[in-house]
Amino acid sequence: MKKTIIKPLILATAVASSPMIATSAAQAASVSGNIGVHSQYILRGITNAPENDDAAVQGGFDVGFDNGLYLGYWGSSLGYGDDQNGFENDFYGGYAGSIGDFSYDLGVVQYYYVNIDDSANGTELYGSAGYGPFSVGFKTLLGDVVWGNQGDTYWTASFSQPLPKGFNFDATAGFYTYEDSGKYEAGLATTEDSGFRHLNLSLSHPIGNTGADMGVTYVIGGEDRQGNDQDNAVFFSLTYGFDIM
Numbered sequence: 001m002k003k004t005i006i007k008p009l010i011l012a013t014a015v016a017s018s019p020m021i022a023t024s025a026a027q028a029a030s031v032s033g034n035i036g037v038h039s040q041y042i043l044r045g046i047t048n049a050p051e052n053d054d055a056a057v058q059g060g061f062d063v064g065f066d067n068g069l070y071l072g073y074w075g076s077s078l079g080y081g082d083d084q085n086g087f088e089n090d091f092y093g094g095y096a097g098s099i100g101d102f103s104y105d106l107g108v109v110q111y112y113y114v115n116i117d118d119s120a121n122g123t124e125l126y127g128s129a130g131y132g133p134f135s136v137g138f139k140t141l142l143g144d145v146v147w148g149n150q151g152d153t154y155w156t157a158s159f160s161q162p163l164p165k166g167f168n169f170d171a172t173a174g175f176y177t178y179e180d181s182g183k184y185e186a187g188l189a190t191t192e193d194s195g196f197r198h199l200n201l202s203l204s205h206p207i208g209n210t211g212a213d214m215g216v217t218y219v220i221g222g223e224d225r226q227g228n229d230q231d232n233a234v235f236f237s238l239t240y241g242f243d244i245m
Contacts, residue, residue, distance in 0.1 A: 003163070004075075005014065008165040011035060011068020012092050014117070015176075018187060018194070018239075021170070022186070025124055026070060026229075029065055029066045030063075030064045030243065031061070031062070031063050031064075031243070032061070032062050032064075032243050032244060032245040033059065033060065033061045033240065033242050033244055034059055034061075034106060034140075034239060034240065034241045034242070034244065035058070035059035035062060035108055035239070035240050036058050036059060036237055036238060036239030036240065037055055037056070037057055037237070037238050037239075038052075038054065038055065038056045038058060038235055038237045039055055039172060039203040039235045039236040040053060040054070040233070041056035041058070041077075041078070041079070041232060042053060042054075042235060043118070044056075044174055044176075044197055044198065044217055045174050045197040045200075045219060045221055045222055045230055046224060046230060047050070047159065047198075047219055047225075047230045047231045047232070047233040048160050048221075048228070048231055050079065050217075050233075051076070051078050051079065051080075051088070051129050052077060052078050052079035053079050054079055054171060054219075056076050056077050056078070056079070057076070057077045058074070058075065058076040058077070059074070059075065060072060060073045060074030060075060060090075061073050061158050061217070062081045064097070067124065068094055068096055068097045069093070069125075070093065070095075070096060070107075071092070071093045071096070072090075072091075072092050073090065073091055073092075074089075074092075075089050076088045076091040077085060077089065077218040078113075080092060080116075081113070081114075081115040081116045082115040082116075083115070085115050086113060086114065086115045086116045087113065087114040087115065088111065088113055089111070089112045089113070090109055090110070090111055091109070091110045091112065091113075091205055091229070092107055092109035092126075093107055093108065093109070094106050094107020094126075099174075099190065101131055102129070102130070102131050103128075103130040103135070104127075104128070104129050104130075104181070105126075105127060105128045105137075106126070106127040106131075107125075107126055107127070107235065108124070108125055108142075109123070109124050109126060109143075110122075110123050111123070111124070111140075113185070116169065117146065119145060119146045119184070120146050120147060121141060121145065122142070122143055122144075122145035122147075122183055123141075123142045124138045124139045124140060124141055124142060125139070125142055126138065126139040126140075130158075133159055133160050133161050134143065134157075134158070134159055135156075135157075135158045135159075136156065136157050136158075137155070137156045138153055138154065138155050139153065139154045139158070139159070140152070140153045140154075141153075143196070144182040144183035144184055145184065146184050147183075149157070149178070149179040149180070149181065149182030149183075149184070150174065150179060150182055151179035152177070152178050152179055153176070153177045154175075154176055154197070155164075155174070155175045155176070155177070155234075156172055156173065156174050156175075157172070157173045157212065158170065158171065158173075159171045159172075164207055165205075166205055167201070167202050167203060167204070167205050168193075168205070169201075169202070169203055170201075170202040170204070171199070171200065171201050171202070171217070172199070172200045173199045173200075174196075174197040174198045174199075174222070175194070175195070175196055175197060176194060176195055176197050176225065176227050177193065178192060178194060178195075180193070187193045190225050190226070190227065191225070191226050191227050192223070192225050192227050195202075195222060195223045195224075195225070195227070196222035197222045197223070197224075197230075198219055198220060198221055198222050198224075198230065199219070199220040200217050200218070200219050200220075201217065201218045201220070202215055202216070202217040203216055204216075204237075210240075211238075211240055211241065211242060212235070212237075212240040213239050213240075214236075214238050215236070215237045215238075216235075216236050216237075217232045217234070217235055217236075218232070218233075218234050219232060219234070219235070219238070220232055221233065222242065
């Protein structure tokens with residue numbers, strides 16, 4: 001999942017069907033969207049088996065409220081599943097705010113896959129805290145899925161810095177702590193308690209005044225939960241963010 005800081009068409013239905021949400025909708029501070037094409041979809045540093053080894057189309061919507069609550073959706077095409085036409089859907093909501101240069105975010109994300117076995121669907125609790133250009137975060141699985149055990153936690157440390165000539169530099173390091181007991185433990189063949197997963201180094205630049213950005217990311221691979229080393233990789237992106245209201 002990539003949250004923008006990545007998002008729901010489905011929110012239109014949710015807002016219309018829920019009196020509580022419908023009341024809050026009038027207080028919405030912003031509605032925004034994003035869409036992009038990526039040469040590969042590499043999730044959390046797994047370069048040896050990307051979510052999509054070919055070009056992936058990704059995008060979503062975000063609705064933010066004046067009180068700090070938000071709802072969002074993000075989706076991506078996948079390179080596996082029935083007829084290689086899998087699709088990832090991420091539905092999430094949470095609370096975010098800031099105090100001076102200090103920012104914080106806490107929420108829940110539900111992963112729902114199309115043309116993929118239902119055992120891949122799962123829920124994570126996530127949170128982050130930032131100060132200036134630095135931030136740290138976590139995502140913890142709340143139940144067993146085929147790609148992780150309940151309690152598996154993905155930790156990140158990030159840095160973002162504007163550069164001259166309109167460029168922007170981003171760096172994100174990922175680290176995992178694993179639970180070795182779960183419904184799908186045998187299939188996961190967990191051998192590591194924890195390990196460095198990846199370091200992503202990204203450079204992006206706006207394309208004139210179009211609102212679009214082009215970027216390149218170099219992934220320094222770590223290891224997976226079986227201790228297998230991941231290759232280094234490069235992928236390219238073309239993204240466009242827009243305000244709806």
